[in-house]
Amino acid sequence: MKRIFEVALLVAWITSLAFGQMANKEHKAGRRNARMEEILIQMEVDGNEATARKDAATLDKLIADDWVGQSLNGVQTKAQVLDGLKSGDYKFDAIMLGDMKVRVLGNTAVVTGSLDVKSTYQGKDTSGEYLWMDVFVKRQGRWQNVFSQTTPTAKK
Numbered sequence: 001m002k003r004i005f006e007v008a009l010l011v012a013w014i015t016s017l018a019f020g021q022m023a024n025k026e027h028k029a030g031r032r033n034a035r036m037e038e039i040l041i042q043m044e045v046d047g048n049e050a051t052a053r054k055d056a057a058t059l060d061k062l063i064a065d066d067w068v069g070q071s072l073n074g075v076q077t078k079a080q081v082l083d084g085l086k087s088g089d090y091k092f093d094a095i096m097l098g099d100m101k102v103r104v105l106g107n108t109a110v111v112t113g114s115l116d117v118k119s120t121y122q123g124k125d126t127s128g129e130y131l132w133m134d135v136f137v138k139r140q141g142r143w144q145n146v147f148s149q150t151t152p153t154a155k156k
Helices: 002-053 056-062 078-087
Strands: 062-069 076-077 092-103 108-121 127-138 142-152
Touching: 002 056, 002 092, 002 108, 002 127, 002 142, 056 062, 056 078, 062 078, 076 078, 078 092
Parallel strands: 062 142
Antiparallel strands: 062 076, 092 108, 108 127, 127 142
């Protein structure tokens, strides 16, 4: 009987160690994801501030060379957007970011949110409320935006 008790105690101890290690790994992964979310949200804030300031150099760092965006202006490449910002085709008087949600899936992340802007594109008023999605990929140790889509809300 004493032997059965010792075996049961050993099994319980090993099980608690295994569950403790799993919980510790999950806790560490949660902290990593929270940190990645902070980084990605800050990149969104930095990108919108750079857009408002017409800071093409900052946007150039945040957006991957193979980036593609879809919006009211159609499908555009990174070069087209940066050229449009430099040329004055894009004008932003105000950009207000709404709440954002981040979903990290390994080396890929999707950030969604809302946006309220006062803007013009090639002289046409593009002001309004929008929903947007950015897809980021971690390349060579840093996050880069590889795809964006912006859609006007029903209020537009």
